[in-house]
Amino acid sequence: MKIEKTSKKKPIIAVAQIKYFDISYSNNLAKLKKFIKKAKKRNADIICFPESCIHRSKVLKKDDKFIKELKEECKKNSIWCIITEDLKLKDKSHNTSILIDRQGEIKGYYKKINLYGDGEKITPGTRINTFKTDFGKIGIVICWDLAFPKLFQRLKRAGTQIVFCPSLWQYEPTAHDKNPKKRETKILRSLILSRAFENIFFVAFCNPVIKSKYQVSYSAIASPHKILNEIINKEGLITAKIDLSKIKKYEKIYRN
Numbered sequence: 001m002k003i004e005k006t007s008k009k010k011p012i013i014a015v016a017q018i019k020y021f022d023i024s025y026s027n028n029l030a031k032l033k034k035f036i037k038k039a040k041k042r043n044a045d046i047i048c049f050p051e052s053c054i055h056r057s058k059v060l061k062k063d064d065k066f067i068k069e070l071k072e073e074c075k076k077n078s079i080w081c082i083i084t085e086d087l088k089l090k091d092k093s094h095n096t097s098i099l100i101d102r103q104g105e106i107k108g109y110y111k112k113i114n115l116y117g118d119g120e121k122i123t124p125g126t127r128i129n130t131f132k133t134d135f136g137k138i139g140i141v142i143c144w145d146l147a148f149p150k151l152f153q154r155l156k157r158a159g160t161q162i163v164f165c166p167s168l169w170q171y172e173p174t175a176h177d178k179n180p181k182k183r184e185t186k187i188l189r190s191l192i193l194s195r196a197f198e199n200i201f202f203v204a205f206c207n208p209v210i211k212s213k214y215q216v217s218y219s220a221i222a223s224p225h226k227i228l229n230e231i232i233n234k235e236g237l238i239t240a241k242i243d244l245s246k247i248k249k250y251e252k253i254y255r256n
Contacts, residue, residue: 009243009244009245010241010242010243010244011045011046011135011136011241011242011244012042012043012044012045012239012240012241012242013044013045013046013047013048013162013202013204013221013239013240013242014039014042014044014046014047014048014237014238014239015047015048015204015205015206015219015220015221015229015231015237015238015239016035016038016039016047016048016049016050016206016236016237017050017206017207017208017209017217017219017231017234017235017236017237017238018031018032018035018049018050018053018208018209018235019031019208019209019210019235020053020056020208020209020210021056021210025056026055026056026057027054027055027056027066028053028054028055029054029066029069029070032049032053032054032070032073032083033069033070033073035047035049035237036070036073036074036077036079036081037073037077038237039077039079039237039239040077040078040079042237042239044079044239045079045080045133045134045135046079046080046081046082046133046135046138046164047079047080047081047082047237048081048082048164048166048204048206049081049082049083049084049166049206050084050166050167050168050206050207050208050219051084051095051142051143051166051167051168051208052084052085052086052095052168052208053083053084053085053166053208054066054067054070054083054085055085058086059086059087059088059093059121060085060086060087060088061087061088062087062088062089062106067083067098067106070083070100071100071104071105071106072104073104074100074101074102074103074104075102075103075104076104078102079102080099080100080101080102080133080135081099081100082097082098082099082100082140082164082166083097083098083100083166084096084097084098084142084166085098086122087109089109089111092123093121093122093123094111094112094122094123094124094125095111095112095115095118095122095142096109096110096111096112096125097109097110097112097140097142097164097166099131099138099140101133102134107131107133108129108131109129110125110128110129110139110140110141110142111123111124111125111126111127112124112125112141112142112143112144112145113125113126113127113128113141113145113148113151114144114145114147114148114151115144116143116144117170128151128154128155128158130155130158130159130160136161136162136244137158137159137160137161137162138160138161138162138163138164139155139158139160139162139163139164140163140164140165140166141155141163141164141165142165142166142167143165143166143167143168143169145165146165146167146188146191146192146195146205147191149194149195149198152195152198152199153198153199155199155201156199156200156201160199160201161201161202161244161247162201162202162203162204162242162244163195163201163202163203163204164204164206165192165203165204165205165206166206167205167206167207168207168208168210168215169184169188169207169215169216169218170212170214170215170216171183171184171214171216172214173214180214181216181233184216185216185218185232188205188216188218188220189218189220189227189230192205192220192222192227193222193226193227196222196223196224196225197224197225199224200224200247200250200251200254200255201224201247202221202222202223202224202242202244203221203222204220204221204222205218205219205220205221205222206219207219209233209234209235217232217233217234218230218231218232218233219231219238220238221238221239221240221242223242223246224246224247224250228240228242
């Protein structure tokens with residue numbers, strides 16, 4: 001796989017908290033294209049969509065028509081993109097993130113390691129993946145992976161600067177006595193900040209807006225010290241310009 005030279009020190013990253021199946025009952029293709037264009041207008045280098053973002057019920061193949069159309073949209077807008085869906089790879093179905101580059105080419109996959117509510121037909125992944133882009137080195141995790149610090153530590157040791165976490169995060173009904181969504185949002189915010197601070201890198205977390213009483217519609221972009229941008233309980237696109245040079249600066253301070 002060709003490795004692209006890292007050159008941009010202050011990339012703009014975008015997170016799309018989209019509504020699911022409000023344009024089409026079966027898929028979100030039109031919505032995904034719309035938000036890719038929005039991210040490009042904001043000069044974003046990469047856009048991340050939530051987990052299970054393409055189709056309501058299908059397990060897709062690598063050459064699926066939906067993926068082909070999204071690859072073409074990335075090429076038209078010269079933007080990187082992360083889309084996540086159940087994907088059939090080598091006769092097994094995985095909850096998979098697909099990384100598409102500015103030329104509309106697939107640069108790699110990440111298969112969700114820590115499953116939670118994914119169904120019996122989904123096989124967990126076994127390895128982390130890091131990707132060199134033209135703006136920095138990124139890692140991808142999916143949803144419940146956020147609760148496993150050692151996974152993020154492995155990404156840090158691999159030189160990751162930004163971790164993207166597409167998600168479809170729902171709370172357990174027995175977890176809260178009252179105000180479940182508000183309390184679960186606080187937990188999510190603390191997890192995102194903890195993973196960023198522990199490892200001294202940036203974390204971008206992305207949820208959808210869906211019709212479910214258990215869904216927590218919260219997305220955020222975090223630096224090692226604070227939430228840079230966030231969106232709660234509504235559809236929208238958030239962006240942040242991040243300074244990757246600060247990673248080495250903070251490492252010198254905290255790891256001497």
